[in-house]
Amino acid sequence: MDVRLNSNLEWQTVANSTLTKKRSTAYGSTVALKSAMAASGAILVLYLIAHMYGNLKVFSGQAAFDGYAHSLREIGYPLLPESGFLWIFRIVLLASILIHIYAAVTLWARARRARPADQRYQVKKRVVRSYSSYTMRWGGVLIALFVIFHILHLTVNVIAPGGRSDSPYERLVNGFQPEFWYVTLFYVLAVIALGFHLRHGVWSGLATLGVNQARRQPVLNSIATGIALIVTVGFLIPPVAVTFGLVS
Amino acid sequence: MNITLRVWRQKGRDDEGRMVTYKLTDVSEDMSFLEMLDVLNEKLTLENEDPVAFDHDCREGICGACGVVIDGEAHGPEVTTTCQLHMRSFNDGDTITVEPWRAKAFPVVKDLVVDRGAFDRIIQAGGFISAPTGTAPDAHANPIPKPDADRAFDAATCIGCGACVAACPNASSMLFTAAKVTHLGMLPQGQPERASRVVKMINQQDEEDFGGCTNIGECAAVCPKGIPLDTISQLNRDLLGSLSKGIG
Structure with a gap:
């Protein structure tokens, strides 16, 4: 009986040794999946903020923008090989994206199983559900498609509206000229979808990681709205400025 | 009318x-x-229906x-x-x-009657304390801070009606499970099994095919007993704590 007075951990160990050894699934539970989604999402949000900051350098002119892009390849050099840091960073981002998508798809499948198509309500009213939470899944798909296009366009430059270039600044300026309005439109739509995704995602991630308390709830929601707004506006400014001829 | x-x-x-x-x-x-x-x-009975x-x-x-x-x-x-x-x-x-x-x-x-046995099984998995309680102790024998007692009591008012599951777009029972985890987790009697309780209850919840939580808040908005949404964050915190201690 004295075991019970010891720490939680020992109590657990003793209890397990006497009970059936059932293989536990808590590491693959919905909560664990959500946490993986929140943690990978946090990495992606931090990256987005850094990316947005870099984009705004376009207003400092071609030399500053291209110089900034080049400097990213030299981080850690000569300790790391050239572009070494960049590739480590890219692998971390890719891993985060894959974890994020895997968790999303798995949880989506579980939610569908929890209320199958033939058990839907005939009448369902939204009480507090926001538009941003409503669009999390399809918005996420749109963002994923955009990211693929975006990398092919501005990173790899395989898709090159307005002509290829070795200068990131020129790729940006060429790609968002008024005659390529559809490229700009897709960009704008994807960034707005991203804004909605972050509005619910940042709040939901913080709640999942256990930060939410009743009196903090308004603060967390304000943080989510703030990050969503800053990222949306910050990403919209450069291409729109190019389209309207403010950057050339 | x-x-x-x-x-x-x-x-x-x-x-x-x-x-x-x-x-x-x-x-x-x-x-x-x-x-x-x-x-x-x-009326239906009189009409032989x-x-x-x-x-x-x-x-x-x-x-x-x-x-x-x-x-x-x-x-x-x-x-x-x-x-x-x-x-x-x-x-x-x-x-x-x-x-x-x-x-x-x-x-x-039948008709509007559903089998809510899944809730009973979640409680059976860990929603209790195993300490032999004996006769009621003196009220002041075990002082509990007033805010903790209030929060435990608020969470304990859950009547297990299932409205949270019915309202949740993912058919998740997180608010129900979180209410019990919070209720027992705020009190000294709940501490010895705190780390294992949350793991067992979440595993059972997943086993019953409830969906995962996406922090939308429909559950707390319809809860007739006003179980606060932040109990879910408390459950997440407890589960992540258990997993990090290797209790999973």
């Missing part, structure tokens, strides 16, 4: 089920929603038996239990849609 009711009728677990429309005249606005269903059932099966017990808002979805909201337009909802919340001439809770974990037994 005169109303038109659209009620889900289903003969048994394997029956497909369908919505059936009934007209009721001279309904008093002082009737509770269940009394209105009683009137309907008297099968009365509508619905769960009910205390009819004073504390047992949690009488959950149905009314016009797309769990327990109807007021934040209370169905038995405490009165016909004055509706207008003369309204068409009211009544459906059972919809979740794979809550199979329909």
